Amino acid sequence: MEGRATASVRVDGAPTEATLCGGELRWRRGGAAGERALSLEREVLGVEARGKEVVVRAFVTTGAARARSCASGAGAGGKGAGRRCRRDFVLEMEDGEGAAAAWGERLARCLDSFGGPKRLFVLVNPFGGRKCAKKIYDMEIKPLFEAAGVSITVQETEYQGHAREVASSLDLGKYDGIVCVSGDGVLVEVVSGILQRTDWEDAIKMPIGVVPAGTGNGMAKSLLHAASETCSVSNAVFAIIKGLVADIDIESEKYRWMGSARFDFYAVVRIMNLRKYCGSIQFVPAPGYESYGEPVKQVENSIVESLEQNGKSHPSSYPGPSVEFQASDWRFADGPFVAVWINNVAWAAEDIMAAPEAKFSDGCMDAIILRDCPKADLLMKMSDGSYVKSTYVTYLKVRSFKLSPGQLVENPKRGGIIDVDGEFNNFVIYSL
Numbered sequence: 001m002e003g004r005a006t007a008s009v010r011v012d013g014a015p016t017e018a019t020l021c022g023g024e025l026r027w028r029r030g031g032a033a034g035e036r037a038l039s040l041e042r043e044v045l046g047v048e049a050r051g052k053e054v055v056v057r058a059f060v061t062t063g064a065a066r067a068r069s070c071a072s073g074a075g076a077g078g079k080g081a082g083r084r085c086r087r088d089f090v091l092e093m094e095d096g097e098g099a100a101a102a103w104g105e106r107l108a109r110c111l112d113s114f115g116g117p118k119r120l121f122v123l124v125n126p127f128g129g130r131k132c133a134k135k136i137y138d139m140e141i142k143p144l145f146e147a148a149g150v151s152i153t154v155q156e157t158e159y160q161g162h163a164r165e166v167a168s169s170l171d172l173g174k175y176d177g178i179v180c181v182s183g184d185g186v187l188v189e190v191v192s193g194i195l196q197r198t199d200w201e202d203a204i205k206m207p208i209g210v211v212p213a214g215t216g217n218g219m220a221k222s223l224l225h226a227a228s229e230t231c232s233v234s235n236a237v238f239a240i241i242k243g244l245v246a247d248i249d250i251e252s253e254k255y256r257w258m259g260s261a262r263f264d265f266y267a268v269v270r271i272m273n274l275r276k277y278c279g280s281i282q283f284v285p286a287p288g289y290e291s292y293g294e295p296v297k298q299v300e301n302s303i304v305e306s307l308e309q310n311g312k313s314h315p316s317s318y319p320g321p322s323v324e325f326q327a328s329d330w331r332f333a334d335g336p337f338v339a340v341w342i343n344n345v346a347w348a349a350e351d352i353m354a355a356p357e358a359k360f361s362d363g364c365m366d367a368i369i370l371r372d373c374p375k376a377d378l379l380m381k382m383s384d385g386s387y388v389k390s391t392y393v394t395y396l397k398v399r400s401f402k403l404s405p406g407q408l409v410e411n412p413k414r415g416g417i418i419d420v421d422g423e424f425n426n427f428v429i430y431s432l
């Protein structure tokens, strides 16, 4: 961080002194307005010298949220800030163009030191959610990237599976990150595409961001919630520009949680409508959960074979998880079940906290097993995750999981639905 610098400036025509110190830009405002402080890291997107003026492009917290964060000592624009809005501040340098250019460079160097992305590849799914991702991109996302001086290459997805194809062949050397303006489905496709690449071990290091523009947006909600941010389009874009998400220690563990299953790092297995289904589950419990279920005497060969098959269709792509579990590690539970969910992020959608104990990097999947439950009881308590305390719910962490779905109890001719983030499956195994 550079040392303290001061300059005589005019703001809104009034003379004052600007100070840059410790990553904060301050100046005194006229009348009772007092001092204005901008945190370059948490509030400034970009800066431009224009003649005698330095234009500071900011994304500041507003009203009550700002007052609260200052009063609590969190500093302007600190974590947990509420609504933000775009605002330009113009500092007119008393010493003319040379001073403006020097201050512009000084501020730009400080912003660069935070390491935000300079070149992003953005995938927009025009069919996600309420089909307004394109409009969201034009109205809310593009202006923020432009203010931050980020160079953008945009690609609209044209059909299902397109994002996977693009990610599998994209020239990653040209970009600092991939951003999905979509729901979770396109994000999953991007990760799958990257894992199909022959250079997947390097490619998986590419930062991937998501801006919520789908129906559920569970991953965007989970990431922003973990960073104590409200789930919104602008907060997601700001987090991408500022690398705030990386601050919460996802970066170092990215490979682990993304590589945790071949097809999904965020997987929800659902049997909907509170009907009861036969079937069974087998799992390797995480440490501390060994008492759940019953011991399995002999692991079916199919489990081992299926896990070993992971990745074999593309010899040089991601080979799938290596499995070293012994037969004695496996346990089982038989149905009937109302629902079986496997998650490794907390939020399944913006308003459904499916797995309140899920952590990005704990090396486990969270299994939620519902044997029976009054429907109203379940729906009411899902928004805050407290439904897992219900006596009808079993919640445990597992290292490996197999679901063998059965038929509907009331109608053996009908099976349930297995949903892996929107894609139907007949038979599912997840392993870490």
Ligand SMILES: Nc1ncnc2c1ncn2[C@@H]1O[C@H](COP(=O)(O)OP(=O)(O)OP(=O)(O)O)[C@@H](O)[C@H]1O
Pocket: 125, 126, 127, 128, 129, 130, 157, 158, 159, 160, 161, 162, 181, 182, 183, 184, 185, 186, 187, 189, 213, 214, 215, 216, 217, 218, 422
């Ligand atoms: N142009 C397109 N036409 C049809 N389908 C598309 C197109 N582009 C992408 N898709 C598909 O749309 C599906 C859903 O996308 P996405 O996840 O963005 O939104 P969502 O399903 O509304 O949100 P969520 O997954 O959070 O519930 C993906 O499977 C993707 O392959």
